[in-house]
Amino acid sequence: MAARSYDDALIARDLYRFFRAGEEETLALRGVSLRVARGETVAVVGPSGAGKSTLLSCLAGLDEPSGGEVHVDGVRISHRPETERARLRARHIGVLLQTRNLLPHLSVRDNVRLAQGAVRGRPAAAAEVLLDQVGLGERRHALPRQLSGGETARAGLAVALANSPAVLLADEPTGELDGGTERLVLRMLRDRAEDGCAVLLVTHSPEAVLIADRVIRLDDGQATETGGTGARTAGPDVREVRHGSG
């Protein structure tokens, strides 16, 4: 059991999330459990309103689950003060959100450098290397508002990868991208997984699902099997599916 826990860089146990707005109550997550191992890519799919973004926010420590626990890289991130969750996130997690993670007044390179700040001793040159990898080496001095949509997505990816995270969480990383940029983003996510990162992406894109080792389907706040073989049971409500060799 201990070895498995170590292999699983991301563990969520029995997550619940209630929202209350006036009289209205929504149970966005109803007992979701999942594990993502180092080196693995998992896609989370499901209809609008199923709870995908809520799940990703709870996994990233951007939101607190009402019940259940999240562990990242061997550390519990849930049920801690927001500042501590932010510190743990900066250290262990890369987050790629639909609203991109760029500070508007900083150049692309300085955005990457800022995200690297969480990791001591990182050479400054690594920012340039990362920007070259996402094809933005020439645009490193540009401000976010000067970037095209595809460039913004790639800059967001560079920022998400800047801290060499153990866990990478991405919400629709290829939404609204052209085919070339989508392939580049997916290849980089896959490469990170091959380097030992645990990658979880929320997606509607069939191409993104294809790069995943396993697919988790959320429906009305519950995770269920999507079919196939080689399932790895992660909890009472989750049966997952492994695609071929990935």
Ligand SMILES: Nc1ncnc2c1ncn2[C@@H]1O[C@H](COP(=O)(O)OP(=O)(O)OP(=O)(O)O)[C@@H](O)[C@H]1O
């Ligand atoms: N801050 C909030 N306050 C109240 N209800 C919320 C809040 N955030 C999400 N919800 C509700 O929780 C449920 C799940 O929402 P969520 O955004 O997680 O779904 P989703 O699967 O990501 O949808 P989409 O694919 O459309 O982005 C929805 O019913 C939504 O209205």
